[in-house]
Amino acid sequence: MGVLWFLFVILAAGKALELKNQQYHQMPQLFQLDDYEKCLANGRGAFCLGSFNLVAPPNNRLFNVIQKISEERYNFNHTRIHRGYCVSSRCSDVEEVSLRRKFVKCVKNITQTHHGFDAKLSSLDYCKTSKTPPSRPIDGLDVAFIYFSGLILLMNVIGTIYDFARNPDHKPNRYLITWSLVESWKRLANSYESGNPRLTSLNPINGIKAFFMITIILAHAMFALHSSYIQNPQFMENASRLPLSTLFQNGYVIIQTFIMLSSFLLAYNLLINSEKDPKKGLTLRSLPRVIFNRIARSVTIDKPLIWRIARAV
Structure with a gap:
């Protein structure tokens, strides 16, 4: 009897999933994007990008489904569609001089024809x-960014060449050896087992920090997928429900840790260093x-982000 109930639950869940997928694909596509390069390769090509809010008559069944799906925590807002059209080809039947009006009218016509909804430009x-x-x-900001990036790359090249060319029996120049990629990798991978035991005992904590840093990088990489035009948004929505996604959805907790x-x-390192010079x-x-050491260490990593924010202002 228990097996029959189990099979019944599985079949019911499968039917519910099939029905949900059917409803999902009845909705207007969340993202539609034509080939930008191909469009503008034509001398008369024109390309427009924008977002539209769906407008439906009262008690429209499909629109009610769209609203219900959009209200779920991990789903995109499907009542707002995003379109990037090659207006010169896709909207060639629309008689408008203004590209903006032609684009808006084209999206409205397509949405009305295929789904019976109106589309209002957002x-x-x-x-x-x-x-x-x-x-x-x-x-000037772009030029400064290029020069700064080039300077860092140049210092890496100089430091690495110096590291290979120097006499290993002599004490290295601390300013040049700092930029050596080989020396940096040694410092990163070295466990310092023969060093100060009070420092080596903290290696597990450094490992935890490294793990957190990996998850932070992965989380920021995921942001790009959620902020761009994607072909299959349903996959991203389903992936957000997986247990592993908890790490990304609660990233602020990891940041605080x-x-x-x-x-x-x-604080621990400062106390140890203060013992070297008690006076x-x-x-x-x-x-x-x-503060200066912290800024110097982080600015090379955060430089692209700082530049991007400055460009957006």
Whole structure:
């Protein structure tokens, strides 16, 4: 009897999933994106990108389904569709001079024809032709970013060459050896088993920090998928329900833990270093040096993010 109930539950779940998939694919596509490069390769090509809110008559069954699906925690908002159309080809039957009006009317016509919904423009990102100049020409900030990145790369090359060419019996130049990729890798991978036992005992904590850093990088990589035009949004929605996704959805907890561990290690190392010079001790004079070291270590990693934020302002 128990086996029969189990089979019944499995069949019911399968039917429910099949019904949900059927309803899902009846909805307007969340994202539609034409080939941008191919569109503008034509001398008369025009491309528009924008978002639209769906508008339906009262008590529309399909629209009620769309609203219900959109209200689920891990789903996209399917009442707002996103379109990137090659207006010159896809919307060639629309008689409008203005690219904006032609794009809006084209999306409305397609949505009305296939789904019976109206589409109201929510935001227009741009309309471009092959003759449209870049919306953001290269400015001083871009040039500074390129020079700064080139300087870091140049220092890495110089430091690595110096590391290979130097006499291993002589004490290396600490300013040049710092930029050596080989030396940096040795410091990263070395467990320092023969070093200070008070430092080596913290290796597990450093391992936890490394694990947290990997999850942070993965979480930020996932943001790109959720903020771009994707072919299969249902896959992303289902993936967000998996237990492993908990790490990404609660990333702020990991960040707080990471900050706490980093603060502990910083205080621990400061106390150990203060023992080397008891007369000097640990005073507020050490604070500027600690802050500068932290900025110097993080700016090379966060530089692309800082540049991106500055460009967005």
